[in-house]
Every structure is written in structure tokens, then in C-alpha cells.
Amino acid sequence: MLHAAALLSGLLVLWILVTQRASSPQDWIIAGVAVVACVIVALRFGGASRAFIRAPRLFALNVARAGAVVRGTLSTLRAAISADVTMKPALVRVRSRAHGVAERASFANMISATPGMAVVETDADGLLVHVINEDSIDAADLGRLEDMAAGGGRR
Numbered sequence: 001m002l003h004a005a006a007l008l009s010g011l012l013v014l015w016i017l018v019t020q021r022a023s024s025p026q027d028w029i030i031a032g033v034a035v036v037a038c039v040i041v042a043l044r045f046g047g048a049s050r051a052f053i054r055a056p057r058l059f060a061l062n063v064a065r066a067g068a069v070v071r072g073t074l075s076t077l078r079a080a081i082s083a084d085v086t087m088k089p090a091l092v093r094v095r096s097r098a099h100g101v102a103e104r105a106s107f108a109n110m111i112s113a114t115p116g117m118a119v120v121e122t123d124a125d126g127l128l129v130h131v132i133n134e135d136s137i138d139a140a141d142l143g144r145l146e147d148m149a150a151g152g153g154r155r
Helices: 004-017 025-044 048-063 065-079 101-112 139-151
Strands: 092-097 115-122 127-131
Touching: 004 025, 048 065, 048 101, 048 139, 101 115, 101 127, 101 139
Parallel strands: none
Antiparallel strands: 092 127, 115 127
């Protein structure tokens, strides 16, 4: 995703520097159209990966999960402040159905963004995840999260 942002912003700055025209909204629109045209050409000839195409969908997924992440953060903080000794930290093996490296990386990123969970290791079979409370892990929720990260929410 950083490469995609760098490509777009770099091309936009380059266009503005080369043309020396940035005084009107029309100049910015023309620069934006030129940047999009360059990105389309780069996509067509292999200059950009599939991760560039998936970036907007993953950004939308992160925004959609923001409420759940905040609720999880608050519950984790509440448990830490109250010195809740009923938690059962553990290392959990999560099998992944994702075939590509980018899909597994997206899934690992979504798990690590969840409060109380952190991906420790990834391999071809799945992920090793450290969880604060082993009893709170729901395999169905993880499966839905993987489907959303890999395919945009197909079920």
C-alpha cells in the first residue's frame, strides 16, 4: 500500500514540477488524470502488483473494523487495569486457507490489528498467534475475517 501511495503522490509531484502549473483547479485535475493514466499503463505492463489494486478494499475493511478494534481495545485496557487474573494467554495455531502470500499477509495484518492478538510467525500452513485470552477466540469470526481480507467479504 505504501508503494501505491508513493507511486501516485510521486507522479503527481513530478507532473506539477515538470509543468510548473498548479495555480488553478483545472491544473490539478489534469495532473490527476495524467497520474491515473500512468498508473493504468503501469498496471497493464506489470509495473504495479495486485497489492496496488487491493489497497482500496483493504483500506475500506480497516475503516469498517475500526469500531470493533476500539471496543476490543477498551475491553483489553479494562481487563489490564483491573488486574483480571482470569485471562489465559496462549499461543494459538491458526490454519489459513489463503493461497497467495499477499492474502496471508493481509490476514496477518488484520489479526495483529485486533486488540489482544498478535501474529508471532507466519508460514505456508498458517499463523502462530499470541492471544491474551484463549477462551475469547472464535474460529468462525477468524474465518470471516480471513474471507474479508482475502476476497472482499465473500461468504
